[in-house]
Amino acid sequence: MATVTEPVGASVTxxxxxxxxxxxxxxxxxxxxxxxAVLIAGYWAARLMGSPAWAGGFPTGVGESFxxxxxxxxxxxxxxxxxxxxxxxxxxxxSVGLGSAVVLINQFLTFLTWAGVTALGVAVSWRIAGWRVxxxxxxxxxxxxLSGLWNEAMxxxxxxxxxxxxxxxxxxxxxxxAGRSEGFHRGLRPVLDFMQIxxxxxxxxxxxxxxxxxxxxxxxVTAVYALPPVVRITALAIREVPKGAIEATTSLGSTxxxxxxxxxxxxxxxxxxLGVNQTIMLAVSMVVIASxxxxxxxxxxxxxxxxxxNVGQAFQAGLAIVMLAIAMDRVTGAVGHGAHTPDIPRRYxxxxxxxxxxxxxxxxxxxxxxxxxxxxxxxxxDIADPVNTLYEVIQSSIGTFTAMxxxxxxxxxxxxxxxLLTGSPWWLVVLVAAALxxxxxxxxAAIVCGAAFVVIGLxxxxxxxxxxxxxxxxxxxxxxxxxxxxxxxxxxxDVLAAIARPILxxxxxLPPFVYLIPAVALFTIGRVxxxxxxxxxALPPVVRLVNDGIRGVSxxxxxxxxxxxxxxxxxxxxxxxxxARGSLLLAINQGIILVxxxxxxxxxxxxxxxxxxxxxxxxQNQLGLGLASGLAIVCLxxxxxxxxxxxxxxxx
Amino acid sequence: MxxxxxKEALLRLFAVGLALVMVSSCAVRTDQLARDPNTVRMALNxxxxxxxxxxxxxxxxxxxxxxxVQLVRLEEQPSWQALDQGVLDVILENWGHEDLYxxxxxxxxxTVVDGGSTGNEGxxxxxxxxxxxEEYPNITTLEGIKEHAEVFRTAETGxxxxxxxxxxxxxTQDQGMINAFDLDLEIVYAGSEAxxxxxxxxxxxxxxxxLFYFNEPQWLQQEIDLVKIDFPxxxxxxxxxxxxxxxDYPLYDLNKIFRKGFVEDDDHAYRFxxxxxxxxxxxxxxxxxxxxxxxxxSEAAEVWVEENPDVWRAWLPEGYExx
Numbered sequence: 016m017a018t019v020t021e022p023v024g025a026s027v028t029x030x031x032x033x034x035x036x037x038x039x040x041x042x043x044x045x046x047x048x049x050x051x052a053v054l055i056a057g058y059w060a061a062r063l064m065g066s067p068a069w070a071g072g073f074p075t076g077v078g079e080s081f082x083x084x085x086x087x088x089x090x091x092x093x094x095x096x097x098x099x100x101x102x103x104x105x106x107x108x109x110s111v112g113l114g115s116a117v118v119l120i121n122q123f124l125t126f127l128t129w130a131g132v133t134a135l136g137v138a139v140s141w142r143i144a145g146w147r148v149x150x151x152x153x154x155x156x157x158x159x160x161l162s163g164l165w166n167e168a169m170x171x172x173x174x175x176x177x178x179x180x181x182x183x184x185x186x187x188x189x190x191x192x193a194g195r196s197e198g199f200h201r202g203l204r205p206v207l208d209f210m211q212i213x214x215x216x217x218x219x220x221x222x223x224x225x226x227x228x229x230x231x232x233x234x235x236v237t238a239v240y241a242l243p244p245v246v247r248i249t250a251l252a253i254r255e256v257p258k259g260a261i262e263a264t265t266s267l268g269s270t271x272x273x274x275x276x277x278x279x280x281x282x283x284x285x286x287x288x289l290g291v292n293q294t295i296m297l298a299v300s301m302v303v304i305a306s307x308x309x310x311x312x313x314x315x316x317x318x319x320x321x322x323x324x325n326v327g328q329a330f331q332a333g334l335a336i337v338m339l340a341i342a343m344d345r346v347t348g349a350v351g352h353g354a355h356t357p358d359i360p361r362r363y364x365x366x367x368x369x370x371x372x373x374x375x376x377x378x379x380x381x382x383x384x385x386x387x388x389x390x391x392x393x394x395x396x397d398i399a400d401p402v403n404t405l406y407e408v409i410q411s412s413i414g415t416f417t418a419m420x421x422x423x424x425x426x427x428x429x430x431x432x433x434x435l436l437t438g439s440p441w442w443l444v445v446l447v448a449a450a451l452x453x454x455x456x457x458x459x460a461a462i463v464c465g466a467a468f469v470v471i472g473l474x475x476x477x478x479x480x481x482x483x484x485x486x487x488x489x490x491x492x493x494x495x496x497x498x499x500x501x502x503x504x505x506x507x508x509d510v511l512a513a514i515a516r517p518i519l520x521x522x523x524x525l526p527p528f529v530y531l532i533p534a535v536a537l538f539t540i541g542r543v544x545x546x547x548x549x550x551x552x553a554l555p556p557v558v559r560l561v562n563d564g565i566r567g568v569s570x571x572x573x574x575x576x577x578x579x580x581x582x583x584x585x586x587x588x589x590x591x592x593x594x595a596r597g598s599l600l601l602a603i604n605q606g607i608i609l610v611x612x613x614x615x616x617x618x619x620x621x622x623x624x625x626x627x628x629x630x631x632x633x634x635q636n637q638l639g640l641g642l643a644s645g646l647a648i649v650c651l652x653x654x655x656x657x658x659x660x661x662x663x664x665x666x667x
Numbered sequence: 668m669x670x671x672x673x674k675e676a677l678l679r680l681f682a683v684g685l686a687l688v689m690v691s692s693c694a695v696r697t698d699q700l701a702r703d704p705n706t707v708r709m710a711l712n713x714x715x716x717x718x719x720x721x722x723x724x725x726x727x728x729x730x731x732x733x734x735x736v737q738l739v740r741l742e743e744q745p746s747w748q749a750l751d752q753g754v755l756d757v758i759l760e761n762w763g764h765e766d767l768y769x770x771x772x773x774x775x776x777x778t779v780v781d782g783g784s785t786g787n788e789g790x791x792x793x794x795x796x797x798x799x800x801e802e803y804p805n806i807t808t809l810e811g812i813k814e815h816a817e818v819f820r821t822a823e824t825g826x827x828x829x830x831x832x833x834x835x836x837x838x839t840q841d842q843g844m845i846n847a848f849d850l851d852l853e854i855v856y857a858g859s860e861a862x863x864x865x866x867x868x869x870x871x872x873x874x875x876x877x878l879f880y881f882n883e884p885q886w887l888q889q890e891i892d893l894v895k896i897d898f899p900x901x902x903x904x905x906x907x908x909x910x911x912x913x914x915d916y917p918l919y920d921l922n923k924i925f926r927k928g929f930v931e932d933d934d935h936a937y938r939f940x941x942x943x944x945x946x947x948x949x950x951x952x953x954x955x956x957x958x959x960x961x962x963x964x965s966e967a968a969e970v971w972v973e974e975n976p977d978v979w980r981a982w983l984p985e986g987y988e989x990x
Contacts, residue, residue, distance in 0.1 A: 093770065096752065097696045107695040114700045114754075227697055228749040229739060309739045309749065318740055319711075319718075414869075422822045430825070531862070541823045541855065618856075627856060634742035634834070 043454055050450045057443040058435050073441040078475010082639030089638040092224055106225045113177055114231035120173035128382030129165055131375060132156070138371040140342075144349030151345055155338040161396045162331045164316055168339065171302055171312030174230065175343075178237035178298050183291060186242045190249020190290070191275065194283075200250055207243045212608055212652030214615040215240060215304045216629045217645025220638060223308050233302065233310030241297040248290030252283030292347040296523070299340045304527070304616075307633070313339070326406045327399030334398075341520055414537060421543035428489055429542055436481035444481070445469055452657055460657040467650040474643040474650075476625060483614060483625040484651055486542055490549040490610045491655070495603050498554055502561020502602070503587065512562065519555040527552050527616050545617020545626075553609035557602045564598020565591045600659060607655045611648060625651075697752040706735040707936045710746035710758045713834055714860050716884045717760045718964060719953035720785065724759065724943060726968035727979055732987050734936050743838070747771055750926045751778045757940055758924040762789055763838055763917070768924075780930045782923030786944040787884060789919035790895070791838075793830070794881040796871055797892035807896050809848060812878075816851040819878045824853040831879035832856040833863045841880055843912030844898065852878070867891075884947040886954040938984035945978060 096102050124132055133156045141149035159168040193200040218236050226232040256279050264278045280287075306314030313336050320328035359367060436444065445468040452464030471480045505512045530551050534544035568591050576590045592599065618626030625644045632641015702708075707728055711721050725736040739755060747767045749755040771779045795806070803818065805811035819828035830852045832841060837860075845852050857863030863879065864887055870877040871891050881893065898915035905914035929937055949971075956967035972979060 093748070093751070094776065102697075103695060107697050110697065111695050111700050118700075118702075223745065223748070227752045227754055228741065228745055229754045231700070231754075306740060308745065309741045309754070311737070311739065315740050425822045430822075623856065634744060636744045636748065 046454045047451060050447050050454065054439060054443060054447045055435065058439040061440050062438065073472030073475075073477035075475040075477070077473045078643060081473070082475060082643050085639035085642055086637065089224060089636065109235060110226040110231035113181070113234040114227075114229065116177045117170075117173045117230040117234055120176055121170055124169045124173060125166075126383075127375075127379050129156075129160060130382035131379030132169070134378040135375045138375055140346050142368070142371060144346050148342075148345045148349055152342050155342040158335050158338045162335050162398070164313060164332060164335050167312045167316050167332070168335055171314065171336070171339070174234060174237065174302050174305075174310060174312060175295070175298050177234045178241060178302070179291075179295055181234065181238035182241045182294050182298065183245060185238075186245035186290075186294065187249055187287065189242075190246040190287070191253060191280075193246060193250035194253025194279070195275070203246065203250075207247060208653075208656070209649060210239070210243050212611065212649050212656065213645065214612040214626075214629070214648050215301060216307075216615045216618075216626070216633065217641070217648060219305070219308050220629070220633045220641045220645070223633070224638060229309040230311070232308055233305035236305055236308070237298050237301040240301040241294045244293035244297060245287075245290040248293065249283070249287050252286030252290070253279050255286065256282045288347060288350050292344060295343050295347055296340060299336065299343065300523075300527075303336060325399065325403065327402035330402045331397075331399050341517070344520065410537065417537040421538035421541075424489075424543050424546070425541065429485060429546075432489065433482045433485040436485050437478050441472055441477060445472075448654060452654070455658050456660060460660075463657045464654045467654040471647045471650045474647050476628065476644050476647045479624040479628060479644065480647045480651060482623065483648065486546060486549075486614055486617070486622065486624070487607065487610055487651065487655070490546045490553070490614065491603075491607045493546070494550045494553045494557060494606045494610055497550065498557025498602060498606060499561050499599070501554065501558040503565065503592075505558060505562040506565035506591075515558070519559055522551070522555045527613055531616065542617070542622045545614060545622030548617060549610045549613035552613045553606045556609065557606040560598050560602035560605065561595070564595030564602070567598065568594045603659045604656060607659060608652060611652050611655070615648065697754070700754065703735065704932075704934075705733075706737055707757070707940075708737045708739060708755045710749060710755050711738040711740045712743055712746060712758070712760065713740070714882070715886055715954045715958045716787070716950050719950050719957060719967070720759045720787075720945075722957075722964040722968040723953055723971055723979070724940065726965065726972050727982070728936060728939065730972075731983065732935060732939065742834070747779065747924070750924060751776055753778075753926060753928060756926050756929040756936075757782070759940075760785055760787065760921050761924050762791070762919050762921060778927050780925045780927050782925045782930075782941060784944070785921050785923055787921040787947050787950055789921050790883040791916035791919070792881065793841075793844075793878060793896040793898070794893045795876070795878050795896070796874075797894050798874055799876045799878075800894040807894050809896075809898055812896055813848065813850060818876045819852070821855075823855050827851055827853040828878065830854045831863060831866060831877060833880050834859045837880070839880060840906050840909055840912040840916065843906065843909045844915075847911045847913035848898070884951050884954070886951060886958045889951065889955055890959055935984050935987045939982055939987070942982040942984060944982070949975070949978065 092102075096107075127135065133153065136152050136156060137149050140152040159165050189203065193203050218240060219232075222232045222236040222239070226235045260278055260282065261274065264274050269277065302310065302312065303314035303317060306312070306318045313332050316332035317329045317336075320326075320332060445465050448468045449461045449465030453461035471477060474480075501515075505515050527548065530548040531544065534547045538544040538547055572590060572594065573586065576586050581589065614622060614624075615626035615629050618624075618630045625648050628644035629641050629648070632638060632644065709721055709725070711718060721738055725738065728734040728736050739749070741749060741755075743758075743762070743764065744767065746755065746758050747764070747770075750758065751771045768779070768781065769775055771777075772781065793812075799818065800807050803811065803815050806815050806818070816828035817826075819830070820826065821829045823829060828851055830841060830845070832839065832854045833856070841854055844850070845854070857866055857879075867877055867879060867887070868891070881887075887893075899913065901914045901917040906912045906917075923940065923943075925937070925940075953967050953971045956962045956970060957964050960967075962970075
């Protein structure tokens with residue numbers, strides 16, 4: 016997601032250039048297999064010895080006292096939220112301020128009536144993005160209205176506006192600082208990595224604690240969740256401003272401030288807008304998840320529909336969110352490249368804005384005269400019933416087959432893997448993790464991998480973490496396999512790519528909740544439906560990155576290979592995929608992180624393990640357990656992240 | 668360090684100090700959040716019975732009394748926290764939670780008030796479909812469940828029987844009962860009431876065995892035939908240690924919980940909610956319309972309100988029309 020722009024650097028420094036076809040790579044895989052064989056041998060040895068205490072799971076003593084300590088903090092906050100200066104003068108300011116902002120924006124949108132809001136949206140999007148996007152925005156508002164979710168959509172919109180505003184307010188300055196200062200950038204990177212690996216559910220709990228329940232906490236958590244891309248991409252954009260331009264400016268005696276505002280920002284503007292775009296998309300997806308902590312709007316509509324297993328209703332609300340996301344994506348995207356902006360002579364621009372404003376005011380006045388308010392619920396189309404019927408047909412036709420497939424996966428893949436990881440001596444697992452890190456990514460990564468596992472043990476959630484790891488591994492393998500195939504297919508055909516792109520857009524913005532209930536119906540309850548939901552959720556970016564990577568291979572290289580008589584298969588496996596290695600690695604990386612975040616939500620359908628503990632901590636106010644499990648997931652993420660990033664250029 | 672004491676630096680220091688003084692002169696409490704006095708903010712917990720109560724009250728408050736009602740979907744514990752913080756006004760259907768009442772009630776933060784019974788009585792227990800009970804005649808007793816735990820084995824639980832839990836947010840003592848009665852069962856949490864119901868329905872349709880945590884009043888009880896397992900009755904203190912509970916769940920007299928400030932305002936909305944009192948049959952009627960017939964909740968509320976004016980008219984406070 017956020018790191019889309021990074022493969023360039025990674026691919027250059029990767030061992031792609033090690034000429035000999037696969038020589039070293041093959042060695043790597045043999046070593047890795049050996050390490051895994053050692054793990055399996057250790058597991059059986061421990062079992063044969065009757066699993067003595069020294070060869071079992073990680074002792075939980077430290078973790079328990081850590082959780083108790085966190086629970087103590089929670090109790091203190093509950094008792095002192097309205098006494099302690101820390102809250103009275105800081106956290107409460109933020110929560111009351113943001114909560115009130117959401118209420119005010121919502122009231123403003125209500126004041127405009129549906130007619131005014133539509134007029135405003137269409138006018139603005141036409142002016143900055145052209146008539147095609149304006150039509151899309153109109154269609155979006157039509158979906159809000161016809162699905163009977165107008166008021167919910169306005170609440171969501173208010174939340175997104177507040178959260179994105181906060182995210183940009185902090186994100187762009189942070190990005191600029193990181194772009195201008197290497198040290199700051201180096202310090203910030205692990206924080207951003209951490210933020211992106213942390214599952215959304217694990218965010219919710221501490222934010223509820225600090226900022227309360229409902230819209231305030233939802234706005235803060237959404238802002239924080241959506242922050243990383245804008246920081247990263249802003250920093251990147253500032254860095255990519257050509258050295259020549261900067262030197263020319265400084266040699267003319269510009270101050271640092273002038274350099275920033277006159278050269279760096281204008282030149283980086285388009286890339287920064289890409290980051291803004293990404294931030295908005297993340298905000299849209301988080302706003303839905305935040306309904307778990309009492310945020311209203313479309314997310315809440317989905318949440319409530321799923322509570323009644325009304326897939327149709329959930330689909331309707333999901334459609335509204337997808338439309339919202341796509342419309343916002345197109346509008347901000349258009350600001351970025353400015354391709355479709357209507358070409359209007361300078362002297363007409365101000366009058367035009369004035370005219371549009373007058374139009375919006377006029378429509379609003381008319382709307383208020385007729386007392387329109389939100390779109391009437393009676394005048395809505397119900398697509399819930401047909402969707403439910405379709406869902407039942409699918410369930411009855413392939414339900415038995417999928418249930419069998421699910422049981423098979425459970426018995427032959429998930430359970431053995433989970434047993435292997437939880438049943439092996441903990442120190443052996445730590446050593447294996449470190450060894451894999453060393454094999455795939457070098458000494459530094461080995462230390463990180465080993466340390467991540469030790470921390471998981473110290474957090475006191477070893478068994479659950481190993482179980483989660485088994486689920487993540489299986490889901491990741493499936494995701495990557497499907498993603499690479501999908502990406503390759505997409506890169507072969509422009510038509511396919513054109514069809515697939517909006518679908519991928521929609522899939523990426525569709526709230527994860529929606530995937531869960533049909534998954535339950537098809538695969539029963541437990542780890543398998545969670546796995547399926549995770550795969551679907553993580554697939555789009557993988558497909559997209561693979562496609563981009565392959566398409567990014569220079570035409571010259573391909574021509575050279577073709578002229579030497581390569582077959583299509585050779586071209587793909589010997590030229591395109593190796594050349595796109597950076598993108599592939601990034602795709603694997605992203606896929607795994609997304610799988611991780613979805614696995615937590617799998618707890619809502621009985622996937623258990625770490626995800627369950629996070630959800631449990633959230634709904635039972637057990638901060639210790641919830642946060643420890645959240646941290647353990649981050650540690651797992653770190654391990655998988657380091658493992659898949661590959662060897663980097665040796666640090667100077 | 669002469670620069671540190673320069674005029675500019677002093678000025679800055681002064682400005683920061685001034686800002687700090689201004690900020691600290693107005694401490695913000697969480698209940699100062701902007702709020703419309705005409706809006707009643709209700710928690711909406713995750714089971715259908717609760718929603719039935721909520722939408723009926725919402726309908727009457729909006730249509731008869733001209734209030735706005737905001738339903739906020741939350742788990743039970745966070746709902747209490749929301750009352751404590753002043754983000755919500757009322758929890759309509761509370762199942763027990765003495766510990767939370769101690770924490771937030773008059774003995775603790777003194778931010779919530781027990782609003783008395785809703786008239787609904789709640790039962791929590793272990794249930795199974797009637798066809799399982801018919802096949803193994805004594806399985807609804809403690810001895811029977813001990814003997815036949817293997818009936819409930821699934822792929823997920825291996826050689827132990829599966830006990831299907833509900834939402835992690837519900838109040839449970841299942842693990843304690845499994846420990847105390849030495850049952851060969853493992854809990855699998857469905858994760859939410861919705862997915863639990865989906866799973867139970869699926870197995871019911873295939874006549875597969877299933878043993879699960881469930882409650883009454885619950886609309887599904889009317890759709891499918893369930894049997895509750897008899898455990899030794901609840902007695903005072905048997906659930907003190909949640910790792911070892913040698914009794915069944917207690918019977919719950921479901922009650923309302925109000926935010927203290929809401930009670931102190933004492934407006935019509937509060938009096939109306941305070942007067943509200945209805946039966947399990949009333950609630951089930953609405954809940955079944957919502958969940959079973961797939962009716963829109965607000966429509967279901969409208970139907971019930973139209974059919975039962977004599978019930979709800981009695982809840983309206985005196986002089987509500989003049990508001």
